[in-house]
Amino acid sequence: xxxxxxxxxxxxxxxxxxxxxxxxxxxxxxxxxxxxxxxxxxxxxxxxxxxxxxxxxxxxxx
Numbered sequence: 001x002x003x004x005x006x007x008x009x010x011x012x013x014x015x016x017x018x019x020x021x022x023x024x025x026x027x028x029x030x031x032x033x034x035x036x037x038x039x040x041x042x043x044x045x046x047x048x049x050x051x052x053x054x055x056x057x058x059x060x061x062x
Contacts, residue, residue, distance in 0.1 A: 008037065012053060014046060020053070 008024040024033045036042070047054040 008033065010040075014048070014053075017048065 006026045008026065010022050010024065011019055012022055013019040024036065026033045042055055045056055047056075
């Protein structure tokens with residue numbers, strides 16, 4: 001299977017909570033995905049909801 005260059009698979013691990021397999025899509029937000037990838041691993045506050053995880057970052061507008 002060929003991996004896509006526009007989709008980047010990651011694993012989010014939150015200690016004492018759990019983990020999730022996720023995917024970044026460069027086609028929908030190339031600058032934002034690039035900035036996030038450069039900052040990995042991300043440590044800091046997260047907001048956990050039923051269907052998403054929000055990580056607070058200071059990024060420029062795309």
